[in-house]
Amino acid sequence: MNNNKYKILVVEDEDNISNLVCTLLEAGGYQVISAKNCSSGQMLYFSHRPDLIILDLGLPDIDGTELLKEVRKDSLTPVIVLSARTDETDKVAALDIGANDYVTKPFGSAELMARVRSALRTSRHSSGNFSNGIFEADGLMIDYDARRVFIDNSEIKLTQTEYNIIAFLSVHSGKVLTYSAIIKEIWGYNDLGSIKKLQVNMANIRKKFGAKPGKKNYIVNELGVGYRMCERS
Ligand code: CA
Numbered sequence: 001m002n003n004n005k006y007k008i009l010v011v012e013d014e015d016n017i018s019n020l021v022c023t024l025l026e027a028g029g030y031q032v033i034s035a036k037n038c039s040s041g042q043m044l045y046f047s048h049r050p051d052l053i054i055l056d057l058g059l060p061d062i063d064g065t066e067l068l069k070e071v072r073k074d075s076l077t078p079v080i081v082l083s084a085r086t087d088e089t090d091k092v093a094a095l096d097i098g099a100n101d102y103v104t105k106p107f108g109s110a111e112l113m114a115r116v117r118s119a120l121r122t123s124r125h126s127s128g129n130f131s132n133g134i135f136e137a138d139g140l141m142i143d144y145d146a147r148r149v150f151i152d153n154s155e156i157k158l159t160q161t162e163y164n165i166i167a168f169l170s171v172h173s174g175k176v177l178t179y180s181a182i183i184k185e186i187w188g189y190n191d192l193g194s195i196k197k198l199q200v201n202m203a204n205i206r207k208k209f210g211a212k213p214g215k216k217n218y219i220v221n222e223l224g225v226g227y228r229m230c231e232r233s
Pocket of ligand 1: 014059
């Protein structure tokens with residue numbers, strides 16, 4: 001079983017639409033979490049740090065644009081707005097706040113899936129500036145499209161969290177990323193015990209990478225500061 005999938009948060013209050021979107025995404029190989037209102041959407045966003053958000057604007061508690069603003073304070077997570085509103089000004093406003101795209105209800109399943117793939121592709125490449133979606137450094141190869149990691153051509157099986165850490169470090173390769181920057185990216189805010197979680201994940205990654213003293217290390221622990229991935233070749 002592949003436990004390393006893109007995680008998508010769906011925030012939509014209408015059951016039939018929410019069910020349809022979730023079913024389509026799951027069939028497409030994505031991991032899906034869903035919320036029926038803005039405040040639980042916000043909670044899920046901070047606790048799960050999804051790779052993409054599909055957001056209805058007309059929600060029962062708070063307008064969906066409030067969640068969009070919250071997300072944009074600290075992240076470039078792609079957001080696709082799902083709206084029944086045909087009013088162009090709503091769409092323009094959502095795009096101005098930082099939505100990546102919008103889909104107007106009713107929508108076709110092929111259209112929605114194409115938008116999802118496109119938003120994920122764009123966010124990957126804009127953050128990493130990699131022309132072909134591949135990171136390579138000294139025998140280490142990361143395929144961002146497939147979310148797979150190889151060392152000397154053999155695949156290293158990573159969990160979702162381990163992969164997210166590696167992908168984040170590789171996008172900023174050569175730079176030290178502080179513990180708190182990594183924690184914020186992977187787990188969000190206010191997560192007590194997350195330093196411990198980061199250390200456990202890093203230990204597992206290093207074990208899987210076969211890190212040995214004296215051998216080349218792809219990830220360097222800058223003690224007391226953070227981690228640095230070697231520069232791409
Ligand atoms: Ca609605």
